[in-house]
Amino acid sequence: MSQAGLSVPSPAASVASAINDGHIHVLLAASGSIATIKLPLMISALQRHSNVRIRVILTKTAAKFLAGQSPEQPTVESLAALPNVEGVYQDEDEWVESGVRGAQILHINLRRWAHILVIAPLSANTLAKMVHGMSDNLLLDTVRCWDTTGQIDGKRARIIVAPSMNTAMWLHPLTAQQIRVLEEDWGAGNDAGEQGGAAGPGWFEVLKPIEKRLACNDVGVGAMMEWSEIVKVIEKRLGLS
Numbered sequence: 199m200s201q202a203g204l205s206v207p208s209p210a211a212s213v214a215s216a217i218n219d220g221h222i223h224v225l226l227a228a229s230g231s232i233a234t235i236k237l238p239l240m241i242s243a244l245q246r247h248s249n250v251r252i253r254v255i256l257t258k259t260a261a262k263f264l265a266g267q268s269p270e271q272p273t274v275e276s277l278a279a280l281p282n283v284e285g286v287y288q289d290e291d292e293w294v295e296s297g298v299r300g301a302q303i304l305h306i307n308l309r310r311w312a313h314i315l316v317i318a319p320l321s322a323n324t325l326a327k328m329v330h331g332m333s334d335n336l337l338l339d340t341v342r343c344w345d346t347t348g349q350i351d352g353k354r355a356r357i358i359v360a361p362s363m364n365t366a367m368w369l370h371p372l373t374a375q376q377i378r379v380l381e382e383d384w385g386a387g388n389d390a391g392e393q394g395g396a397a398g399p400g401w402f403e404v405l406k407p408i409e410k411r412l413a414c415n416d417v418g419v420g421a422m423m424e425w426s427e428i429v430k431v432i433e434k435r436l437g438l439s
């Protein structure tokens with residue numbers, strides 16, 4: 199890509215250049231729930247670790263909650279401007295150069311870069327798609343190409359998800375089935391591995407939703423775990439003091 203005659207690396211090439219930069223890499227993602235607005239709080243809390251670098255993936259729907267519609271709803275641009283955030287990616291960033299033979303591929307490079315992937319909030323839609331192996335956007339591509347054995351990248355990083363949905367969605371039998379796959383078939387247990395590496399047989403960890411009055415005014419289980427508790431889990435899994 200070239201702007202005003204200057205050569206600008208593609209998003210994928212820019213991720214590639216940071217894979218071995220010696221920092222701890224948190225790949226933070228959000229899917230389509232209002233809890234997406236907690237991203238800046240989580241990012242700000244992680245800023246106290248000077249060796250942590252953050253990249254963010256937003257689904258199309260998550261980005262809709264980040265348009266500055268209310269004082270507590272930031273913009274996508276303001277996320278990108280936070281210290282330690284090295285990139286905010288959406289589906290179109292996959293295609294800046296990817297159609298070109300031999301070009302770098304963003305979802306593969308994000309996987310290589312990440313020491314942990316945290317999807318908070320995880321929507322019912324993205325939960326269902328990931329369990330069934332669907333990969334029709336940047337976030338799902340990244341989950342689908344995860345190195346679940348550690349044989350590709352020489353590290354087996356953990357994926358942590360924090361579901362957030364209406365109580366009726368959470369209580370639906372489909373949800374229980376899908377969560378069972380994440381916890382029982384793909385589950386990593388709760389032991390911290392080195393730099394987020396999965397310690398148990400699997401690579402997935404589910405941070406269960408909590409009960410409160412939801413944005414839709416229903417009261418019940420389904421709200422995303424408190425953002426500060428999610429940050430504590432990230433810190434623990436990455437061995438950050």
Ligand SMILES: Cc1cc2nc3c(=O)[nH]c(=O)nc-3n(C[C@H](O)[C@H](O)[C@H](O)COP(=O)(O)O)c2cc1C
Nearest residue numbers: 229230231232257259260321322323324362363364
């Ligand atoms: C205002 C609004 C709030 C929503 N909140 C949630 C939510 O908290 N959790 C959820 O699973 N879906 C929620 N949805 C529905 C999702 O946004 C929808 O299923 C979408 O397709 C999710 O796409 P994604 O998983 O690709 O981000 C909401 C929709 C709207 C319009």
